[in-house]
Amino acid sequence: MFTMQEDPLRLVYMLASIMNLDSTREQSLLEAPTRTEALRMMHGWLAHEVEVLELRNKITEDARGEMSREQREYILRQQKRAIEQELGEKNPEQAEVATLREKLDKADLPEDIRKEADRELGRLESIPAASPEHNVIRTWLEYVIELPWKTRTDDNLDIARARQVLDEDHFGLPKIKERILEHLAVLKLNPDAKAPILCFVGAPGVGKTSLGQSIARAIGRKFERMSLGGLHDEAELRGHRRTYIGALPGRLIQAMRRAGANNPVLMLDEVDKVGHDFRGDPASALLEVLDPEQNKAFRDNYLDLPFDLSKVMFVTTANTLDTIPAPLLDRMEILRLSGYSEEEKAQIARRYLIPRQLAQTGIKPELFEITDAGLNRLIAAYTREAGVRRLEQTLGRVIRKIALRFAESEPAKVTVTPEALVDMLGPEPVLPEEARKNLPPGVATGLAWTESGGDVLYIEATLLPNGKDLTITGQLGEVMQESAKTARSYVWAHAVELGIDSAKFLNSGLHIHVPAGAIPKDGPSAGVTMTTALASVYSGVAARSDTAMTGEITLTGLVLPIGGLKEKVLAARRAGITRVILPRGNQKDLRDLPDEVRKEMTFILADRVEDVLAEMLPGLKLTPAKAA
Ligand SMILES: Nc1ncnc2c1ncn2[C@@H]1O[C@H](COP(=O)(O)OP(=O)(O)OP(=O)(O)O)[C@@H](O)[C@H]1O
Ligand SMILES: [Mg+2]
Numbered sequence: 001m002f003t004m005q006e007d008p009l010r011l012v013y014m015l016a017s018i019m020n021l022d023s024t025r026e027q028s029l030l031e032a033p034t035r036t037e038a039l040r041m042m043h044g045w046l047a048h049e050v051e052v053l054e055l056r057n058k059i060t061e062d063a064r065g066e067m068s069r070e071q072r073e074y075i076l077r078q079q080k081r082a083i084e085q086e087l088g089e090k091n092p093e094q095a096e097v098a099t100l101r102e103k104l105d106k107a108d109l110p111e112d113i114r115k116e117a118d119r120e121l122g123r124l125e126s127i128p129a130a131s132p133e134h135n136v137i138r139t140w141l142e143y144v145i146e147l148p149w150k151t152r153t154d155d156n157l158d159i160a161r162a163r164q165v166l167d168e169d170h171f172g173l174p175k176i177k178e179r180i181l182e183h184l185a186v187l188k189l190n191p192d193a194k195a196p197i198l199c200f201v202g203a204p205g206v207g208k209t210s211l212g213q214s215i216a217r218a219i220g221r222k223f224e225r226m227s228l229g230g231l232h233d234e235a236e237l238r239g240h241r242r243t244y245i246g247a248l249p250g251r252l253i254q255a256m257r258r259a260g261a262n263n264p265v266l267m268l269d270e271v272d273k274v275g276h277d278f279r280g281d282p283a284s285a286l287l288e289v290l291d292p293e294q295n296k297a298f299r300d301n302y303l304d305l306p307f308d309l310s311k312v313m314f315v316t317t318a319n320t321l322d323t324i325p326a327p328l329l330d331r332m333e334i335l336r337l338s339g340y341s342e343e344e345k346a347q348i349a350r351r352y353l354i355p356r357q358l359a360q361t362g363i364k365p366e367l368f369e370i371t372d373a374g375l376n377r378l379i380a381a382y383t384r385e386a387g388v389r390r391l392e393q394t395l396g397r398v399i400r401k402i403a404l405r406f407a408e409s410e411p412a413k414v415t416v417t418p419e420a421l422v423d424m425l426g427p428e429p430v431l432p433e434e435a436r437k438n439l440p441p442g443v444a445t446g447l448a449w450t451e452s453g454g455d456v457l458y459i460e461a462t463l464l465p466n467g468k469d470l471t472i473t474g475q476l477g478e479v480m481q482e483s484a485k486t487a488r489s490y491v492w493a494h495a496v497e498l499g500i501d502s503a504k505f506l507n508s509g510l511h512i513h514v515p516a517g518a519i520p521k522d523g524p525s526a527g528v529t530m531t532t533a534l535a536s537v538y539s540g541v542a543a544r545s546d547t548a549m550t551g552e553i554t555l556t557g558l559v560l561p562i563g564g565l566k567e568k569v570l571a572a573r574r575a576g577i578t579r580v581i582l583p584r585g586n587q588k589d590l591r592d593l594p595d596e597v598r599k600e601m602t603f604i605l606a607d608r609v610e611d612v613l614a615e616m617l618p619g620l621k622l623t624p625a626k627a628a
Pocket of ligand 1: 169170171172173202203204206207209317319348352381387389392
């Protein structure tokens with residue numbers, strides 16, 4: 001046997017088998033007459049092979065030079081991907097798409113939404129991670145996945161239980177609670193009924209927001225709240241299109257995501273503070289949201305998919321109705337919370353606020369006591385408000401002070417008396433609403449309704465010797481200015497009956513001022529007070545200081561009913577006033593007052609301006625009109 005080295009023919013045969021020659025060439029090699037001939041043939045083929053390889057190399061080399069950087073990166077990435085796959089690893093983008101797909105599967109989306117999401121997922125796969133578009137799509141997909149498209153909570157519509165929950169959370173408010181329960185009863189009997197949207201109206205701290213929470217708790221729904229205060233831009237509500245940089249969904253969709261269920265109780269706080277300007281009219285967008293016909297397919301600009309808001313229970317709150325656009329107002333059922341009397345506040349504090357604060361600070365209830373006198377002082381002197389928010393905060397301050405004491409030394413029972421309050425909270429703050437004790441002629445005590453409840457309001461009038469005309473200051477609105485003019489005309493026209501020298505009207509100017517000057521005031525209900533102040537200044541007879549009044553007047557001297565009576569009466573009482581004159585038309589509203597207020601205060605019903613003047617200016621000699 002010859003080895004390869006010894007027999008070149010063997011080498012030739014071996015090479016031939018490696019080279020993948022066609023069969024004719026193989027045959028001719030076998031048939032080669034001599035070894036040299038075979039070697040020559042082999043040499044020729046090898047030389048050709050080398051040439052081909054050289055050429056191929058040259059071509060790829062040229063081509064590579066032309067390839068752009070991007071392509072090279074692409075190739076590299078593909079190679080990397082191939083390696084990772086080989087090693088059983090996933091690259092981050094693929095992993096991302098895979099997790100998103102997994103989440104989508106779990107999310108249980110409605111069919112058409114799922115289709116849309118899948119399409120975007122496809123786009124995500126084809127767009128490199130470095131592209132800003134990639135991020136936009138990913139964020140969008142995450143939103144779509146997290147929204148509660150189908151998720152909803154089961155309602156617990158056991159009305160007896162709901163009543164119990166409402167009572168557990170809030171003192172009093174029987175009418176409001178009854179109305180809420182009616183609302184729930186309708187929901188129970190006919191889930192698809194178009195129930196009106198409840199709107200709680202009242203001063204700060206009277207429990208509007210917490211009633212909303214209570215409703216949610218009563219029927220076992222999620223609670224979410226969004227403030228509409230200072231909302232100017234419709235896009236805040238509806239979001240920006242995705243093409244905007246940094247676009248996000250609007251507040252409604254965000255609230256739905258937070259809620260995690262598509263049937264939460266959604267409280268729209270401060271509907272009275274919605275603005276509108278060049279950026280659009282959020283109020284009209286709100287209309288759409290609140291309309292059961294339209295909100296089945298609410299379209300957020302960012303999502304650009306229809307979202308069903310029809311299962312949401314909307315509840316709104318406002319401090320005043322004056323600024324709510326009429327179409328919006330039409331859609332809501334107004335429930336007024338008119339503030340609490342001192343006694344009611346004491347009950348709320350004992351039953352609700354104090355136990356809550358104690359629980360929060362971890363003080364055992366048996367170690368804390370506040371005397372009735374202490375609590376009353378806290379209510380009357382340290383806080384003076386329609387609601388109980390400041391009361392809650394002040395109680396919190398007292399209780400935290402005690403907690404600190406307990407933390408520093410051995411806990412022992414603490415009793416809070418009026419004297420202890422001075423220790424803990426400092427001297428009583430000076431509060432503005434104190435009634436004036438003696439009124440000079442020209443000043444009369446009125447009552448105003450404000451967004452923060454009721455207020456005592458003084459109207460001051462003075463004559464300007466040798467002056468002329470009428471000056472009005474104190475930021476009075478148009479209606480109030482008109483009622484000043486009406487009052488003046490009335491007093492002037494009835495000068496004789498009122499025993500006033502009519503020369504005074506011709507010889508002196510009149511200035512009417514209503515402090516506090518910085519607060520805008522409006523409304524017709526100061527009419528009787530204006531008239532009293534004017535009759536007083538022209539006649540020189542001082543008005544009673546223990547009596548406050550409210551009522552609109554006409555030029556012929558009728559006293560017409562006004563709104564917000566309960567708030568006004570409670571404000572008068574807080575200021576230490578014991579008598580209130582009100583229009584006879586408001587007699588029915590007296591029923592809404594707490595018993596102790598009705599017992600303690602005197603109410604005088606007036607039909608005409610003369611009734612008011614007779615009460616307010618006892619020193620005035622009234623001559624009955626000749627023909628009235
Ligand atoms: N009748 C009540 N019984 C028990 N607690 C009450 C009552 N009314 C109000 N509160 C408590 O007073 C606090 C303030 O109430 P809430 O925040 O609901 O006021 P609000 O009416 O929403 O005020 P704002 O207009 O400022 O938003 C809450 O802690 C609430 O629980
Ligand atoms: Mg609130």
